[in-house]
Amino acid sequence: MLHIYCPHCDEYREEEEFRPKGEAHIARPADPENTSDEDWGNYLFFRKNPRGLHHEQWFHSAGCRKFFNVTRDTVSYEILETYKPGQQPTVTAESRQAQASAQASNQGAAK
Amino acid sequence: MQHYSGFGLLKHGLSHHENWQRMWRNPVPKAQYDVIIVGGGGHGLATAYYLAKVHGITNVAVVEKGWLGGGNTARNTTIVRSNYLWDEAAWLYEHAMKLWEGLSQDLNYNVMFSQRGVMNLGHTLQDMRDIHRRVNANRLNGIDGEVLDVKQIQEIVPHMDCSANRRYPVMGASWQPRAGVARHDAVAWGFARGADALGVDLLQQTEVTGFRISGGKVLGVETNRGFIGAKTVGCVAAGNSGVLAKMAGFKLPVESHPLQALVSEPMKPILDTVVMSNHVHGYVSQSDKGDLVIGAGIDGYNGYGQRGSYPTIEHTLQAIVELFPIFSRVRMNRQWGGIVDTTPDACPIISATPVGGLFFNCGWGTGGFKATPGSGHVFAATLAEGKAHPLAAPFTIDRFISGKLIDEHGAAGVAH
Ligand SMILES: Cc1cc2nc3c(=O)[nH]c(=O)nc-3n(C[C@H](O)[C@H](O)[C@H](O)COP(=O)(O)OP(=O)(O)OC[C@H]3O[C@@H](n4cnc5c(N)ncnc54)[C@H](O)[C@@H]3O)c2cc1C
Numbered sequence: 001m002l003h004i005y006c007p008h009c010d011e012y013r014e015e016e017e018f019r020p021k022g023e024a025h026i027a028r029p030a031d032p033e034n035t036s037d038e039d040w041g042n043y044l045f046f047r048k049n050p051r052g053l054h055h056e057q058w059f060h061s062a063g064c065r066k067f068f069n070v071t072r073d074t075v076s077y078e079i080l081e082t083y084k085p086g087q088q089p090t091v092t093a094e095s096r097q098a099q100a101s102a103q104a105s106n107q108g109a110a111k
Numbered sequence: 112m113q114h115y116s117g118f119g120l121l122k123h124g125l126s127h128h129e130n131w132q133r134m135w136r137n138p139v140p141k142a143q144y145d146v147i148i149v150g151g152g153g154h155g156l157a158t159a160y161y162l163a164k165v166h167g168i169t170n171v172a173v174v175e176k177g178w179l180g181g182g183n184t185a186r187n188t189t190i191v192r193s194n195y196l197w198d199e200a201a202w203l204y205e206h207a208m209k210l211w212e213g214l215s216q217d218l219n220y221n222v223m224f225s226q227r228g229v230m231n232l233g234h235t236l237q238d239m240r241d242i243h244r245r246v247n248a249n250r251l252n253g254i255d256g257e258v259l260d261v262k263q264i265q266e267i268v269p270h271m272d273c274s275a276n277r278r279y280p281v282m283g284a285s286w287q288p289r290a291g292v293a294r295h296d297a298v299a300w301g302f303a304r305g306a307d308a309l310g311v312d313l314l315q316q317t318e319v320t321g322f323r324i325s326g327g328k329v330l331g332v333e334t335n336r337g338f339i340g341a342k343t344v345g346c347v348a349a350g351n352s353g354v355l356a357k358m359a360g361f362k363l364p365v366e367s368h369p370l371q372a373l374v375s376e377p378m379k380p381i382l383d384t385v386v387m388s389n390h391v392h393g394y395v396s397q398s399d400k401g402d403l404v405i406g407a408g409i410d411g412y413n414g415y416g417q418r419g420s421y422p423t424i425e426h427t428l429q430a431i432v433e434l435f436p437i438f439s440r441v442r443m444n445r446q447w448g449g450i451v452d453t454t455p456d457a458c459p460i461i462s463a464t465p466v467g468g469l470f471f472n473c474g475w476g477t478g479g480f481k482a483t484p485g486s487g488h489v490f491a492a493t494l495a496e497g498k499a500h501p502l503a504a505p506f507t508i509d510r511f512i513s514g515k516l517i518d519e520h521g522a523a524g525v526a527h
């Protein structure tokens with residue numbers, strides 16, 4: 001069972017109070033009338049579906065009924081952060097990689 | 112290949128079954144093949160088998176990162192049916208159904224295909240309208256189907272609670288008598304043995320880590336055992352399809368979700384058909400060993416870990432106990448998860464890709480086991496000819512751009 005921190009309620013609650021709502025930060029094309037079929041199809045149906053870090057929307061359906069964002073590892077299911085809509089994630093695949101390589105070079109220096 | 116027969120069984124009995132031949136070789140990869148199949152599940156193995164058997168293309172490798180049939184093929188609840196609503200889907204699944212009906216003979220391998228019927232229950236007036244519509248559509252497509260009333264249901268499944276004062280009363284059902292179950296491992300092993308005998312190399316413990324692409328065309332695959340060349344590559348990797356597409360530089364309209372199943376302790380025979388309910392959302396059958404085989408829906412979040420969440424297990428068992436109060440004290444033996452590749456319209460993708468020579472067969476989601484022989488058959492034709500088999504043609508990636516979706520969501524009953 002996941003324990004999810006709702007940034008609106010400021011509390012950890014059980015997974016069952018929430019509904020996952022798919023990939024976050026997808027921008028709706030600003031001018032639908034002049035958007036090509038390809039761009040519109042991409043917007044509607046094509047997702048990143050990463051094996052690793054995923055930024056996704058969750059809905060606190062049995063709580064405050066507000067949406068928020070979660071950064072979660074899709075292999076370990078570990079939740080790394082939750083943040084409000086409109087905010088940007090602080091943990092990303094790039095930041096994680098940079099951290100890992102910094103750690104590796106630190107270890108190299110210590111030896 | 113040693114032919115299997117009753118006489119052979121008797122003969123091997125005389126030597127205490129110690130001299131059975133291995134079912135397939137364990138070859139070293141060649142430098143170059145005509146076709147490489149990525150993914151040694153049922154669909155990949157069936158593709159290789161039909162490439163060799165129907166199209167005479169035998170210089171083929173199946174590249175599998177784990178062991179043969181260890182993905183969703185080994186994890187599914189083995190329901191086989193073809194009563195889909197829309198023509199395109201119905202034709203594809205019925206094509207598979209016809210192959211299932213002769214598969215054990217064709218492979219000389221008992222896949223234990225048991226046409227014990229599948230029942231999709233209706234619990235609301237809208238369920239019943241959808242059931243009538245789907246059964247009528249099926250019959251117009253020459254697919255067997257009937258609408259059962261409660262009395263007929265009780266005759267087939269006397270232990271199910273069909274009383275009118277249930278929270279979700281059973282109002283009727285669709286019934287496909289030719290549907291049923293098959294032995295999942297035997298399907299993978301039968302196709303593997305058949306393909307191997309025709310010269311296909313089955314390369315296990317070989318993980319594809321990248322594609323070599325030049326001038327927009329595929330040249331082969333990079334693996335943990337080195338580069339293996341082929342001008343035609345077919346990816347049949349279920350939940351990991353998106354990962355492979357990313358390696359090749361494009362996106363798929365597919366999302367990977369955990370899907371769980373559980374089996375109970377073995378019991379005496381009590382249920383000789385398959386019962387599915389979309390509305391209370393659960394389904395159950397009884398295996399030849401006697402255990403109840405139970406499943407339900409996906410976990411809502413994306414996931415690649417082959418396990419699921421506890422709330423889903425709880426909801427699944429609530430549904431089963433709602434239908435069969437008599438099962439309330441049956442103990443569950445094992446629970447597991449697989450990673451299913453769901454598409455927005457709940458139909459598969461059998462398609463060319465932006466990379467020349469690279470094809471994908473994926474998106475079967477929660478319900479591709481039933482299609483295994485048909486999927487392999489049409490994908491083999493697609494790879495051999497370099498263009499879509501007529502039954503596969505509607506299932507391109509492009510439909511998510513053109514908008515020509517084949518929406519089987521509610522229509523297909525429970526999605527397995
Ligand atoms: C719990 C559960 C219940 C289900 N119930 C039903 C049901 O009742 N009826 C039904 O019709 N369907 C059902 N399904 C769906 C069905 O199992 C699948 O649609 C079907 O088995 C897919 O077959 P496949 O051969 O494409 O995939 P798989 O058997 O998953 O094979 C894909 C293979 O690709 C390999 N692979 C992945 N990445 C790589 C790589 N980079 N390099 C090399 N190899 C790789 C994997 O190791 C795997 O063996 C169920 C699924 C699950 C999980």
Ligand SMILES: [Zn+2]
Pocket residue numbers: 006007008009010060063064065066
């Ligand atoms: Zn909240």
